[in-house]
Each structure stands twice: as structure tokens, then as C-alpha cells.
Amino acid sequence: MNKLIELKGITKSYDGETVLNHINLDIHDHEFVTLLGPSGCGKTTTLRIIGGFVTPDEGDVIFDGARINDLPPYKRHVNTVFQKYALFPHLNVYENIAFALRLARLPEAEISRRVKEMLALVALSGFEKKNVNLLSGGQQQRVAIARALINKPRVLLLDEPLGALDLKLRKDMQNELKKIQTQTGITFIYVTHDQEEALSMSDTVVVMQNGVIQQIGTPTDIYNEPVNAFVADFIGESNIVDGVMLEDKLVSFSGHTFPCLDSGFGKNQPVDVVVRPEDVDVVSPEKGMLRGIVSSVTFKGVHYEIIVDIGGFKWMIQTTDYVAPEAEIGLYIEPDAIHVMNKSEFSGQFGDYSSFSDEMDNISDPDATEEE
């Protein structure tokens, strides 16, 4: 696959506040790339730079080998599905989708044919004359996709396109978007703060925080081998503890030495250790590698989610077997369940579940996750 878009050393700041700090990113043809991160991480700005709505302070935007920093949006072979869609309220469904073709002054017959084709692609045939303001969120979403795709762009940019939809609809649209991407073969660059969305749809996930790319990789890589505490915490649930790499394939944390699969660290190097909650086995105290007191148990349907206090550090563990609160239990961790990472600026900020309920509160607050 050849490189379609290259971002080279992109820096952007607003009012002295750096939003993007030397971003380097290659995007290949036919790829589904997701920019993932919490609000304010710079993902939307990156997207808008590719779309041509923001000019970077430094660095180059290369499209198909040519520098396009100063090319206005209307001359780029890139189209956007906007946050909250930005459908033109004065035009009906048909005219919204036909907008770009009308500008190109195509013959009416061709416009009509292509709009119908697009409506079929997004499963909205028969909606031509509908008023866009009266459509449901999901329908508006489809019109926005059709409108952006009709010009046959090389790249489609999607800015939190599912953010305004409810959970059930979001799942359906995820599948549909993926299907449309495979069908058309267009490169998708997708911005979201929803890690599950990112993992399930993308070929490549780009995790961003503080205007810096933290990690680029396939969804499996990102999940199984996060490079630092931020990525580990942002993608899925993780227990992140301080550890020391004694030697290759041997790490010590929480007062116990564990065999692991990681190597290449220095002798006695301090590291961050990630253990996913579902990778820990609950055993009797005497069989456990670690011992702890259960401080809370929550039934989640498929499994129980328990918080265990191990020497003052709270671990989250998912298990299918019931344990009683206040009980002492043992934990057994397989070598392949342990992932060792270098220390980073994020060390110590994430991965402790002492303030767990507080965090849940935050996640359920919809405003807190809104970009801009």
C-alpha cells in the first residue's frame, strides 16, 4: 500500500497553547485509520488540518506526494462528515447530496443517477424529497455520509460522526460504516474518543494525548502492548503498578517476582507493569502469587467486577466466580498476562482503582467527553 497522506512535523497552537506538537503520521491508501484520544488531545485539529480548515504553524501536509499546506478545502480530494453533520437546512435530502455535483455542473441525468446510487449505498432510497431538518439523527448521519462520498474523494474524514447517536444506533452505524469503507475502498480517517469504536472498526489506531501521538498500531497491538500508562489506561481497563525489571523475562512488583515474556530492559530498571483485569485468576489465598482483601463486588452480567486491596493498591479483577466482600483471596497471574512498559510522563497517574466510583461518574457525564 502506498502512502496517501503524510503529516511531517505538524505543530499548531492557539493563543500560545500548543494543541499539536510535532505530529508525524503516515496514512496509506484504502486504510481505516482512527485518531483516538480524550477531548482536547488534538485529534480534531489533526483532522481539520488534513481537511484544510486549519493551517499548521509548522510542518508539511503531503497528499499523494504533493505539499498541500496552502490548498483551500474546496481544491482537496478529501471530503468530511462533520460533527453534527452540518447538512444544509435550506436544501432537501436530494439537493444536499447533489450539492458537490451541482457545483461541477454535471448533467441532471448523471446527478440523478449518482444521488440514487449514494442513497442506495446508505440505505435511504426513497428519501429524496425529505426535509433534512425532520430526519432522525441516524438518517441525517447517512445523508452526511452520502453527501461526502458522492464526489468520490480519495479520503473521507469523519469527525466523531456517531457522537450524537444513541448506543444501539451507534453499533449499527459502526458496522455500516465499516461495510461502506470496504465496499468503496476509500481511505477513512475517523476521529473518536470512544476506544471501543476505535478497536472494532480500524485497521490502524492512532492514540493521541496532549497534542502528541502516543502510539500507532493495529487494534490488537494497542490493546495487548500499550507503550505507556496513558495508552494502557485509555484502552480498556488496566491495573498499572510500579515494578522493577530484574532481568529479561523476570519482573518484580507488589512484593513478588513474576516470570513474564518481556525482555530488552536494563537490569533492575524501574518499569510500569500492566495487568488486564480479565487476565487475573482468582485462587485460594495460599495458592496465590499475591494476596488481597476484596473491598467491593459488582455483578456485571457476564462476570463479577471486584476491587481487591493488595498492600494499599486497589486492583480491578474480572472473574466469573463469586467472591464475598471482605474475603481474603489469592491472585494468580500467567506470564503472558503481564505487560511491561518503560516509565513515562504518565507513570503513576493511571491504573489505580481507589477512586473508581468517581471515575465512573465522570464517564457517564456526557458533556465531559465532548470535543471543543
Added chain:
Amino acid sequence: MKLLSRLYMVLIFVFLYAPLLIMVLFSFNEANSLSNFTGFSLRWYEELFQSEEVLDVLSNTLILALLSAAIATVVGTAAAVGIEKMRTRWLKTAVNTVSNMPMMNPDIVTGISMALLFAFAMKLFHMESIFGFWTVLIAHVTFNLPYVILSVVPKIRQMDRFLPEAALDLGCTPMQSFFKVELPAILPGVLSGFVMALTLSLDDFVISYFNTDGDFQTLPIYIFGMTKRTVTPDIYSLSTLLFAGVLLLLILSNLMQSHAERKEQRIAAAKRRARSGRRG
């Protein structure tokens, strides 16, 4: 392009302000001329304040404006509350349509329709004259009412609709709930309605003109009389004063508004901080 748009804006503003500047300038003219500026003097302002007629007209205007604005604010605020509560759709539409009429109709039609009503009443009761302070007051209240309602209604809609229920739940009578909870919530709208009514009343000429007799004069009517005679710069000094008064009112209400906005912004900022605090 940027330069061009700047230039255009400047030109329009020159067009809008040239006559005003000329007026202010010539109000300080030494000579009795509106076209040759001979020197700076406060002569015309002095003459203004020595004329009993002018002072009389000034107090007429102020009393009329304050009283009509006050009545319109009380009646209009109550009306806004009542209209918002109305469940009968056609009644609500009817009341809104009728009360907006003085706003939609040209001033001259509003003025004349009321004059006809008063003239008929005069004829009916064989009165000598009915026109004067009271007819003008009624007319002013009438055209002020829709503006008050229009500035209060949005505030009522913005208000958390559970506020009055919370007040009732905590033991307020409906009356208490209105004065203790709802009125403070809609106060900015009430105040801006009052200021709006005040300025409209100060500025009105056409409607007052048709609803008064020779004895009761407001400033605009007085000015109209002056422009029919040979004009001296004192008309400009009078207008400058009037303009300064209205300007003051506007600045005041603007300050009030931006104060309220800053307060809202502070609250929003505090909310954001609280949220990000919990995140980190």
C-alpha cells in the same frame, strides 16, 4: 478584500454618523447659524435651561416615560407569565397577535386608531377635550406593552420549569413562589423590557402627536414645533441632551447585561473546572 471590507464599513459608519456629529457640533455654535461654525459656546444650552417652556416639556417627557414604562412593565410581565401558562392554543395565538399589532402596524395607524377612539369617547360623553396627558399615557403604555412581553417571555422559557414546583414543594404559596423564585429568575428580562419601554417612550413622536392637544407637549412634539419655525441651534442642544440621556440608559442596560453574562460565564467556567478536576 479585508481592506475593501474595512473601507466599506467605515463609509457606512460615516454616513450614519455625519448628521449626528454635525448636530452635536452646531449645538455648541456661538452664532445663531446652523451652517457656519463661528466658535465654541454653551450659549444655547444656557438658553435652554432658562426657558421655562423647555423645562416644562422635559419634565412632561420624563414623567410620561417613567410612568408608561412602569405600567407597561407590570402589566406586561404579568401578561407574559399568564400567556406562557395558557393551554388554549387559539386564545394564546389570539392574545399574542393582538398585542403585537402596535409593533407591526405603522406608528401613524396606531396613533390615528387611538385618536379616533378618544375622539369618539369625547363625542359620546360630550366632553370639551379629552386629549392631553392621559391619552398620551394610554397610548404609550399600549405601544410599550408588546416590547416588555417580548423581552420577558424568553426568560420565562429559559427558566428551569421545575423551579416554581420546587418552591411550592417547599411550602411557598403560588404568590410567594412567583415573587421569591420566578421573579428573580426573569428579572433581567423585566429590567431590559423596562429600559426598552423607557427609550421608546422618550423617542416617540408620531403616536403622541395624534393623541395630544396643544397643552401637553413632549420633547419630540416640541422639537417638531420648532422645526416648523425658523430653527435656531437650541434645537440641536436639546437633541444632544436627549441623545446623551438615551445613550446613558443604553450603556447602563448594556453594562447590566454584560455583568449578567460574565456571571454566567463564571458559572460555566466553574462547572468546567469542577469537571476537569474530577477527571485528572
Added chain:
Amino acid sequence: MGRVILKEKMNKKRSFLRTAAAYPHMVWSVLFIVAPLIFVLYYALTEEDASGNFYFSFANITALAGESYLPVFFRSICFAVVATAICLVLAYPLAYFLSKCKVSSQRMLIMLVMLPMWMNLLIRTYSWMNILETNGLINNLLTTIGLPNAKLLGNGAAVVLGMVYNFLPYMIMPIYTVMSKIDSRYLEAAADLGCNGPQTMLRVILPLSASGIISGITMVFVPSVSTFYISQKMGNGRFEMIGDTIERQFMSNYDYHMGATLSLVLMVLIIICLAVMNRFGDEDGGVLV
């Protein structure tokens, strides 16, 4: 159960109390808005005999078609249409530029647009007379630099100038309000789909600001067509408009019946104009502000 009924009763009482708050206003509206308008109709359809009794008559209505009124109507509408068109042409670019200014300075600039409106209309008009009259400012200036005097007052252009000057802010405000609310995402979407600057203006900004244009047109047309002071002063009384005729009927001829008839026509004219404008607004999907 009893409690529920009690509550229901309380609710009823409360909502009655609430609606009752509007009663004074409703009474006022009937007395001083509805009744006067009925009197306009009543006076228009009656005449007065020598002893002061009213009798029913169509004389006033038929008089409208006569030579003394028809040209006046025609002239009023022409002047108002021209003034409205000029206002639109001047105001649209200004509103657009204003909406493109920094948000912090927009508020200030809008205040500046509105401010002249708070100077009394009579004075504003008079000030223009001062500038334009035979020995006014402009002619003084012309004399000083040795040019012959120009006759600037007392022609149709001066009347239109007076209207444009006095009502221009009424056109700027609604257009600006609508434009400043156009979501920048629409403009980005247009650029994204291939619109250059002028195309964005024509295909997106113009249709989206249609509702502002429509309310601007009505807000300028209504006072223009009904004015009586501007035409008297700027036109030296040579261009009688409906407003002037009505004023004359009331203030010097004391023919209230003819005056009422003319007001009635003015009202009907404006209602038709509003209805037409509203129709336009609906077709474009816009809403009258």
C-alpha cells in the same frame, strides 16, 4: 385518592391564577388595540352630517380611486420600494462584513449601528436638511472652493436619502442577526464539497440568510411607506405621501373619516405586503424573525 383530587384542584387553581395574570393585559388590548382598529373601520365607512350625526357611506372609499389619492399611493409605494432596495444593497455586505469581524468587536460595532436610531427621527432628518439646503454645509463648501451651488433638497432623491438614512439600521440588524448565527460548519461543509468563495456566498450564505433579508425588507418598507415627516422636510412638501395626506386630514382638514379611510388602506397595504413576504419566507424554508 382524596389527596390526588386535592392536588388536581390545586393545580387547576394555580393554572387559573397564572392565566389570570394576563387578564389586565387582555382587557387593555381589547380597549386600546382592538377597539381603536374597529373605530378606524367605523369612521372609514361613515360620514358626518351637519348636526354631527354619523351615517353609513361608501363615499370615502370611492373617493380613494379619485385623482387626489391614487397618485399619492403610487408615489408612496414607489419611494418605499426604492428606499428598501437601496437599504438592502447597502446593508447586505455590511451585515456580512460585521459577522466576519472578531466576536469581541462585533458587539461594539452593532451598538454603533443601532446608536443613531436613538436620536430622534425628526432631528436626524433635520440634520440632513442642514447639510443639503441652499445655504447649508455642502453648498457652503462648494462656494468656498468656488463652485456653483447645487440644489440638493426638494427632489425625490432627497426623500429617498432621508428614508434610507433613517431606516438603514432596520435592514442591517435582522440580516446581521441571521448571518452571525450561520454555523461556520455549513461554510466548511460548502468548502469541503467544492465551493469557492463566491459559490459559498450564492449557494449557502444567501439562502441561509433569506429570513433576515425578508424581515429587513418588511422592517424598512413599513415605516418608509407610512412616513409623513421625511417627505415633507426632504421634499419641501413637493412629494405628498400617504402619511402626509393622513396627517393633513387629521391636523388641518379635520376630516377624520377620510383620514380613517386612508389609514385603513395603509393597513391593508401593509398586511398584503407582510403576507407576501411571509409566503416568500415559507418557500425558502426560512422563518420570519
